[in-house]
Amino acid sequence: MSTATLDAAPSDADAIESFTVTLIIRRFDPDVDDEPRWQDFDVEMFATDRILDALHKIKWEQDGSLTFRRSCAHGICGSDAMRINGRNRLACKTLIKDLDISKPIYVEAIKGLPLEKDLIVDMEPFFASYREVQPFLQARTMPGAGKERVQSVVDRARFDDTTKCILCAACTSSCPVFWTDGQYFGPAAIVNAHRFIFDSRDDEAKVRLDILGGKDGVWRCRTTFNCTEACPRGIQVTQAIAEVKSALMRGTA
């Protein structure tokens, strides 16, 4: 009796259904290709696997030349933002079960940044915008000796949403304005400016508002909400941009 149940256990594990999933990946090798090209791969996946697992399987078992970024593989480093079925997602947070696998899954690099190879883009313009908004604490007062800067719970909650950014560029590269005009700071830079503009400990909100009030700043935003929908951290990006806009109109943070 007891052996029977023990025997049953491994066969249950075997019975986990796997699916053949077709991935169509937009490949580009700058040494060989003039234009990016689409390539199909069939991989055997479980419903609980992620797109990142599929990419790993392809790279490890089928085609070692497939190139993509990933670091932590758990949705916190922001390395593997890519366009999956036409929407910006983190490969490590997109489960097979949430996709329609009766059709092929299209995977391509994020849009609006220079394509380097396969799924890798040059992130430098993105980080340049990020640096430009001065994303660091600038306080003119010193806390008392051995003390911290005190902040009330309410003041902390004011910018809580925008502290969650992992700089994956899913929002910025989902923005139609950014695609056509790479000069636009983009949602991610504005989110990180928002994080300090509304921080009660920071004293340079004015400087950041001046930067974002310029012609490549928040007024470029056309409220398409693509950024909010793309954010893997659930940041209300368009809301944050709207708050910066209204701070600019009122002249105070």
Added chain:
Amino acid sequence: MSVKTVGTPEQSREPELSTTTSRRPAGTLYRGREGMWSWVLHRITGVAIFFFLLVHVLDTALVRVSPEAYNAVIGTYQTPVMGLGEVALVGAIVFHAFNGIRIILIDFWSKGTVYQRAMFYVVIGLWVITMIGFVPRHLINVFSH
């Protein structure tokens, strides 16, 4: 047992042979949601309305040139083709107007960004209601001449 032997290298190399490369260099269309499509429609209707207004200013200015020329031009607008064009024009203006109010609310109402999706469907609803009121009556006028 229908145990899948996926892990073995011989098996998994199999698909590589049948790998097909489809030449479609362009990337896929970004699948934005209501917000993106409302923006696309707002742009298209906005540009269309701009060109209409340009023509409209010119044809109205003709009355200063000569009333006969003005009448001749306005006369060509009385054709059924222009009547259908007017349906498109009113459709574009009504969408642009209602969606414009939606955009103002997103910018100035503190809850605007939360309800943007619902507001888009309200815009579509109001557009349908307005067009139901306008189109039959307008087409009866156009085709009864």
